[in-house]
Amino acid sequence: MQGDVAGERSASAPARDLQPPAPVGKSDFTVPVSEDDLRRVDAQYEQEARQLQANVDRRLRDRQLVQALAQHGFRGLEYDHFVEELVRYGVSVLRAWMHSGCIFGFVADRGFGLSPHELELEELASDSDLREDLAMMTVARALPPFRQRALVEGRWTYEGGASITTYFMGACLYVFPNEFRRHRASSERQRRLLLRQQAIYEDPVDPFSTADEVVSRQYVLAKLRAIKDERTQAAVALTLDGYTQEEIKELLDATSTRAIEGSLYRWRIKEQRRGGEQVG
Structure with a gap:
């Protein structure tokens, strides 16, 4: 260090110069804390504790579920029901992320810079069918590798800190960029096709x-x-x-x-x- 942060003094300054100029009076430590302040602090800690406990409980249930599904090789009616619920959840979340546009920030954090145009963001926000199509295709393509890696190979674990649904949404974020690029390329082909069609009809x-x-x-x-x-x-x-x-x-x-x-x-x-x- 070149000096202390507050006074820019050398580290070799006498120790007495760094001490409080006068003894701290007892009254400085006896400022009362209001009951409202204590209640707010207690409420915050209680809320955080409940959230942590809810996450632990969810991951415990997920571990029991995965263990039960593993007994049948991740196949059968129970697994089909699990996938059905996972698909419903995944599509709902992806649609919401696309509607708000925040999905592009999530994929950028994972190294996928899609750099959506303002018109593309408007299209996603206004076109429910497009959000549905992209969400369904993303979920459909994410499911096979998720089953293999997270479940069969056991990469999802209780100790990892994420619920099974959170883990699945992470898998979807690695698939979405390719689906969006396909949509972008398709839109460009359609635009060019329309230009050709208009040229034909406007001859x-x-x-x-x-x-x-x-x-x-x-x-x-x-x-x-x-x-x-x-x-x-x-x-x-x-x-x-x-x-x-x-x-x-x-x-x-x-x-x-x-x-x-x-x-x-x-x-x-x-x-x-x-x-x-x-x-x-």
């Missing part, structure tokens, strides 16, 4: 075209522009161009043809409710 009208063809093209273009969801917009445009749902699934990087069917079905229902004529 200059052939002066020899009939009036009906012109009206039809303008009508279809108006319908496409009215669709706010880009994935649905692309699916409708491709359907009108004669692509099969299997081909659309590949082009849009959708999870299944049922997802494409669902998008088209919801769009048709909305059109019917608006009193519009169905297209395609």
Whole structure:
């Protein structure tokens, strides 16, 4: 040290210079502590103690559960019920994290710098279906390695300090970045596809075209522009161009043809409710 912090004096200063200038009076130690202060301190300690005990109790229950599941090789009805509850919990938590945007801070702490754009954050906050899709895919991909490492290999332990659900959410945070990157790449492909589709539908009208063809093209273009969801917009445009749902699934990087069917079905229902004529 170059000197004491308070006075910047040398460490070789006489010891008497570092002592209090005068004896401390008894009255300095007899300032009363109010009962309200004591109650607040006691309440804080009690709350912390309850939280610690609740964590211990939860981990004890988790250890008993894992031991019971291990007797059947982490298979069977009990394990299926365990997975069902874990999936429900994981999806709920991931949806909340995506809605608030805090999930990007959690994955950044683990070395995954996704650097979401403001528009991506707005999309996650406003699009419940997107949050559901990303959460379901993340949980589905996290489950197999979680089962193998945490349960079969016994990497989760009571002594580790985390509950089994907390441990699982940690596993999900290592999977989410890849799922979000897939969504980001898919969105970019859809954006480029829409640009191509718009170029097709917005080509200059052939002066020899009939009036009906012109009206039809303008009508279809108006319908496409009215669709706010880009994935649905692309699916409708491709359907009108004669692509099969299997081909659309590949082009849009959708999870299944049922997802494409669902998008088209919801769009048709909305059109019917608006009193519009169905297209395609």
